[in-house]
Amino acid sequence: MNESIVRLRNLSKSFAGVDAVQAVEMEVTPGERRAVLGPNGAGKTTLFNLIAGAERPTAGAIELFGRDVTNLPAWQRARLGLARTFQTSRVLPGLSVEDNLYVAALGADGGHLRFVANRRDARLRSRARGAAERVGLADRLRSSARDLSHGEQRQLELGIAMVAEPRLLLLDEPAAGLSRAERQLLTQLLLSLDRDVTVMLIEHDMDVALTIAERVTIMHYGRVVLEGTPAEIRADQRVHDIYLGRTYAV
Amino acid sequence: MRAYTTARWIVLAVIGIMVTLLPELSPTYVSSSIALPTLTTGLCAISLTFLSTYGGLVSLAQTGLFGVAGLLAASLAVESHVDPALAGLIGIAAAATAGLLFGALASSSTGTYFLMITLALGEISYYLFSAVPAFGLHEGINAVFPPSWLGDPVRHPTAIYYFILLVAVGFHLLLRYLVRTPFGMALQGVRDDPERMTALGYNVRVHRTLAFALAAAIAGTAGVLAAWTNTRISADSISLGVTIGVLEAAVIGGMYSLEGAWIGAFTLTVLSIYGPAFTDRYATVLGILFLAIVLVSPGGLTGVLTSIDRRVRHALSNQQLPALADRGASEQPRG
Numbered sequence: 001m002n003e004s005i006v007r008l009r010n011l012s013k014s015f016a017g018v019d020a021v022q023a024v025e026m027e028v029t030p031g032e033r034r035a036v037l038g039p040n041g042a043g044k045t046t047l048f049n050l051i052a053g054a055e056r057p058t059a060g061a062i063e064l065f066g067r068d069v070t071n072l073p074a075w076q077r078a079r080l081g082l083a084r085t086f087q088t089s090r091v092l093p094g095l096s097v098e099d100n101l102y103v104a105a106l107g108a109d110g111g112h113l114r115f116v117a118n119r120r121d122a123r124l125r126s127r128a129r130g131a132a133e134r135v136g137l138a139d140r141l142r143s144s145a146r147d148l149s150h151g152e153q154r155q156l157e158l159g160i161a162m163v164a165e166p167r168l169l170l171l172d173e174p175a176a177g178l179s180r181a182e183r184q185l186l187t188q189l190l191l192s193l194d195r196d197v198t199v200m201l202i203e204h205d206m207d208v209a210l211t212i213a214e215r216v217t218i219m220h221y222g223r224v225v226l227e228g229t230p231a232e233i234r235a236d237q238r239v240h241d242i243y244l245g246r247t248y249a250v
Numbered sequence: 251m252r253a254y255t256t257a258r259w260i261v262l263a264v265i266g267i268m269v270t271l272l273p274e275l276s277p278t279y280v281s282s283s284i285a286l287p288t289l290t291t292g293l294c295a296i297s298l299t300f301l302s303t304y305g306g307l308v309s310l311a312q313t314g315l316f317g318v319a320g321l322l323a324a325s326l327a328v329e330s331h332v333d334p335a336l337a338g339l340i341g342i343a344a345a346a347t348a349g350l351l352f353g354a355l356a357s358s359s360t361g362t363y364f365l366m367i368t369l370a371l372g373e374i375s376y377y378l379f380s381a382v383p384a385f386g387l388h389e390g391i392n393a394v395f396p397p398s399w400l401g402d403p404v405r406h407p408t409a410i411y412y413f414i415l416l417v418a419v420g421f422h423l424l425l426r427y428l429v430r431t432p433f434g435m436a437l438q439g440v441r442d443d444p445e446r447m448t449a450l451g452y453n454v455r456v457h458r459t460l461a462f463a464l465a466a467a468i469a470g471t472a473g474v475l476a477a478w479t480n481t482r483i484s485a486d487s488i489s490l491g492v493t494i495g496v497l498e499a500a501v502i503g504g505m506y507s508l509e510g511a512w513i514g515a516f517t518l519t520v521l522s523i524y525g526p527a528f529t530d531r532y533a534t535v536l537g538i539l540f541l542a543i544v545l546v547s548p549g550g551l552t553g554v555l556t557s558i559d560r561r562v563r564h565a566l567s568n569q570q571l572p573a574l575a576d577r578g579a580s581e582q583p584r585g
Binding site: 052076093094099104114160 | 442443445448450
């Protein structure tokens with residue numbers, strides 16, 4: 001059996017008495033496409049923050065790539081091969097599109113304390129331009145990130161995550177605010193990702209989420225209430241109840 | 251448009267020539283009382299502008315670091331008879347080391363908290379130096395002279411002027427180069443979104459601390475050079491008033507570009523010399539000027555100049571477009 005890419009054990013997070021994530025157990029295998037779904041306030045983004053190291057858990061343990069990273073800071077987890085996008089675009093507004101992607105590649109490369117540019121940087125720049133082409137921003141390389149439209153910023157956000165060539169990609173609502181055509185492009189792009197990359201995805205657009213995901217985890221009030229294939233999730237009445245706001249005992 | 255670009259280059263060239271030939275073109279007084287304070291204040295201000303523009307960190311500890319280097323170098327040279335050049339280098343190294351410590355303490359915060367922590371560190375430096383006899387208390391250390399090859403900074407300031415000009419240009423170019431290096435690019439990323447940069451694998455605290463230490467070395471260099479040009483330095487050289495003066499220079503010149511530090515330092519130096527002759531309420535006038543710049547042009551005088559330049563270019567290109575259209579119409583083949 002393959003080693004898990006993500007393994008969460010009894011993971012919990014409380015904020016001032018509010019249990020955002022409660023005793024979550026989860027295992028994601030290499031190359032898997034996993035959607036984490038649930039209504040607003042279900043704890044999905046908090047779960048991603050815990051995995052990425054942006055938040056410290058109140059209890060439980062996190063393993064990434066077979067290693068306990070519970071106490072590892074976010075930047076070290078990124079160096080292990082984790083990349084993420086955020087719910088709202090977090091591009092670097094003062095830099096150009098190419099520089100955004102270059103800085104992202106540089107971060108994963110670990111050479112950012114160099115005071116002299118060298119051949120490595122030429123390679124990283126080339127990788128940055130490749131990523132821009134992949135996310136459809138090849139003609140905006142010199143544009144300042146703050147001048148991009150919302151859709152373009154989402155594309156850049158995805159490019160920033162992908163240029164690092166991660167082993168684990170956490171995508172927090174990548175389709176939010178995109179037009180129908182842009183969503184289709186995004187879906188195609190995510191489907192075309194190499195199997196070396198494991199993808200975890202939070203998404204409110206069910207078409208996008210269930211097209212990409214092979215397994216789906218449903219969260220509600222901070223707990224995992226259901227896990228299964230997209231077909232099983234579609235057929236389960238509890239999922240309909242949760243999304244329709246009907247009382248559901250967790 | 252071409253004529254305007256040429257005129258712009260001519261103005262810049264004239265300024266460059268005036269700065270280069272200043273000791274030959276002006277009385278000694280101008281070099282020693284305007285040019286040298288402009289360069290040393292500008293050097294301290296550029297360390298602040300660098301941190302602010304490229305790191306997003308507005309530091310009020312720069313004059314404290316200026317004092318660490320200046321007072322230590324002066325004390326070593328005057329009290330312990332260490333060669334002034336070596337004492338200066340030791341002072342700058344001490345400022346960089348203090349910068350590492352200050353940076354490590356302050357780098358986990360940003361905005362107002364960073365401002366307050368660095369203000370506290372600057373004030374601690376001031377009170378420390380005012381209380382330690384080896385640093386001359388409030389009377390300070392007098393008869394601080396530069397290395398003999400730089401001559402007498404008061405009566406014959408030509409040699410030290412060129413030396414400080416070279417140092418200033420060197421640091422300016424170094425900073426411009428640095429911001430395009432991997433370190434500088436990452437620093438700008440940290441300025442824009444530290445959380446994003448952490449998620450990309452950057453140790454934001456280390457980055458900020460190193461930037462702070464580099465800026466401390468520049469502020470420290472300014473401290474040593476100021477002690478040499480004034481032939482004295484005291485704890486009062488790094489008081490809160492001086493800290494605010496450096497901040498004023500950076501803001502008046504413009505916190506969004508390195509050039510602003512020199513423009514602001516020059517403006518403030520000239521105003522501080524000639525302003526009191528015109529009015530007893532010089533400080534009030536300076537305060538109003540500061541307020542006006544903050545409100546009207548957050549980019550300072552550099553921002554005003556850039557804006558004028560952009561408008562002129564825009565107006566000229568708008569004039570050219572109809573002319574080109576007319577020429578295009580006249581060149582249409584006749585049917």
